[in-house]
Amino acid sequence: MARTFDVVILGAGAAGMMCAARAGQRGRSVLVLDHAKAPGEKIRISGGGRCNFTNIHTAPQNFLSANPHFAKSALARYTPRQFLDLVERHNIAWHEKTLGQLFCDDSARDIIRMLLAEMQNVGVKLELQTQVTSVEKTDAGFRVETSSGAVETSSVVVATGGKSIPKMGSTGFAYEIASRFGLRIIETRPGLVPLTLDPAMLERLSPLSGIAVPAALHHGKTVFREALLFTHRGLSGPAVLQISSYWREGQDIRLVIEPDVDVAASLKQARKANGRQAVQTALSTVLPKRLAQFFVEAQAMTGTLAELPDKAIDRLAAAVGDWTIRPAGSEGYRTAEVTLGGVDTSGLDSRTLQAKNVPGLFFIGECVDVTGWLGGYNFQWAWASGVACGDAA
Numbered sequence: 001m002a003r004t005f006d007v008v009i010l011g012a013g014a015a016g017m018m019c020a021a022r023a024g025q026r027g028r029s030v031l032v033l034d035h036a037k038a039p040g041e042k043i044r045i046s047g048g049g050r051c052n053f054t055n056i057h058t059a060p061q062n063f064l065s066a067n068p069h070f071a072k073s074a075l076a077r078y079t080p081r082q083f084l085d086l087v088e089r090h091n092i093a094w095h096e097k098t099l100g101q102l103f104c105d106d107s108a109r110d111i112i113r114m115l116l117a118e119m120q121n122v123g124v125k126l127e128l129q130t131q132v133t134s135v136e137k138t139d140a141g142f143r144v145e146t147s148s149g150a151v152e153t154s155s156v157v158v159a160t161g162g163k164s165i166p167k168m169g170s171t172g173f174a175y176e177i178a179s180r181f182g183l184r185i186i187e188t189r190p191g192l193v194p195l196t197l198d199p200a201m202l203e204r205l206s207p208l209s210g211i212a213v214p215a216a217l218h219h220g221k222t223v224f225r226e227a228l229l230f231t232h233r234g235l236s237g238p239a240v241l242q243i244s245s246y247w248r249e250g251q252d253i254r255l256v257i258e259p260d261v262d263v264a265a266s267l268k269q270a271r272k273a274n275g276r277q278a279v280q281t282a283l284s285t286v287l288p289k290r291l292a293q294f295f296v297e298a299q300a301m302t303g304t305l306a307e308l309p310d311k312a313i314d315r316l317a318a319a320v321g322d323w324t325i326r327p328a329g330s331e332g333y334r335t336a337e338v339t340l341g342g343v344d345t346s347g348l349d350s351r352t353l354q355a356k357n358v359p360g361l362f363f364i365g366e367c368v369d370v371t372g373w374l375g376g377y378n379f380q381w382a383w384a385s386g387v388a389c390g391d392a393a
């Protein structure tokens with residue numbers, strides 16, 4: 001005989017666990033199923049092991065979606081401050097790193113323990129290493145077939161995340177269920193991912209591998225000012241991960257290296273102070289040495305500063321401050337932090353995350369076509385969508 005629960009949640013990740021605790025607080029009987037060995041594996045590895053669990057500046061414009069208005073309702077009803085209150089109630093020490101990004105002082109595992117405690121307090125049942133084989137609509141609700149038997153429920157919440165990092169068990173399962181129930185999928189692609197370069201460009205830039213430098217990366221009107229990292233595969237670092245969510249194959253990105261430094265002015269100043277120094281030496285005072293060498297060689301500049309007319313200095317500064325690159329591709333889901341696209345929000349109610357045409361079926365977290373910037377926004381969406389759904393499912 002099938003067991004019965006009010007709510008069955010597929011996926012014990014950030015969104016699923018938050019939703020489970022919230023539904024449990026309303027007195028609903030809740031079962032959370034996950035095929036993994038442990039809950040919240042992505043939380044565990046997030047933020048370099050310290051989980052950037054929210055961003056105090058969270059606003060709808062920090063998210064990408066075919067419908068930029070969709071996330072507003074859930075984000076407004078569960079704010080970063082509310083999540084922080086929860087973190088503080090559990091005595092988890094935290095700090096702000098930069099740009100409003102909040103991290104655990106000790107370990108991301110503190111957040112997992114907190115969510116598990118919240119679930120346990122209200123009697124949520126968690127079953128791991130359980131395969132979900134089918135979800136069918138019945139007269140009374142849904143029947144979920146699993147490797148440990150069938151479960152009947154009035155609400156099914158799909159919280160199985162996106163496709164990123166397949167070796168951690170990401171499957172795209174949510175999109176299959178959504179399609180089966182007639183919901184549309186916005187084409188998925190890797191987001192917050194390093195970009196790769198073609199072999200010729202890679203060879204040119206290979207001496208720069210390992211260099212990190214402040215940069216402004218432009219893609220159309222979108223600009224991110226954060227660190228840029230040259231790697232042996234191409235470009236990475238926060239600025240690149242951010243821009244990767246906007247970039248498409250065949251498009252250019254514009255790099256402004258050291259956007260807060262007036263390179264031309266500092267070279268001219270250096271020429272006045274000591275014209276006998278080599279151009280490369282002078283440029284090395286504002287750029288990492290290897291990067292300075294790269295630009296000087298690329299502009300075929302030799303000799304001392306005194307030998308350089310203003311025009312040549314301006315040309316060198318322009319190369320540093322206005323560099324257009326066409327990435328060959330991205331590293332793909334293998335290293336992407338998130339999946340862009342997903343369950344089309346036009347089929348979901350923005351207050352509850354319930355499928356408009358399938359009462360009782362909900363989609364939350366990363367599987368929905370709402371993707372945050374780097375910096376704690378994706379977890380804030382997971383918490384907020386989990387709460388919105390947990391209050392309704």
Ligand SMILES: Cc1cc2nc3c(=O)[nH]c(=O)nc-3n(C[C@H](O)[C@H](O)[C@H](O)COP(=O)(O)OP(=O)(O)OC[C@H]3O[C@@H](n4cnc5c(N)ncnc54)[C@H](O)[C@@H]3O)c2cc1C
Nearest residue numbers: 011013014015035046047052160161173365366376378379
């Ligand atoms: C390396 C890395 C670092 C990150 N760092 C940050 C950060 O610091 N801050 C931030 O905001 N975001 C970060 N993110 C993004 C963040 O982890 C995700 O946006 C967030 O985890 C999404 O939550 P979710 O609950 O929707 O999905 P997930 O957390 O992915 O959870 C989905 C769950 O569903 C389970 N599942 C999947 N398929 C099935 C199936 N078929 N049957 C049963 N269970 C299934 C999975 O095992 C998993 O437990 C990072 C991501 C990565 C990869």
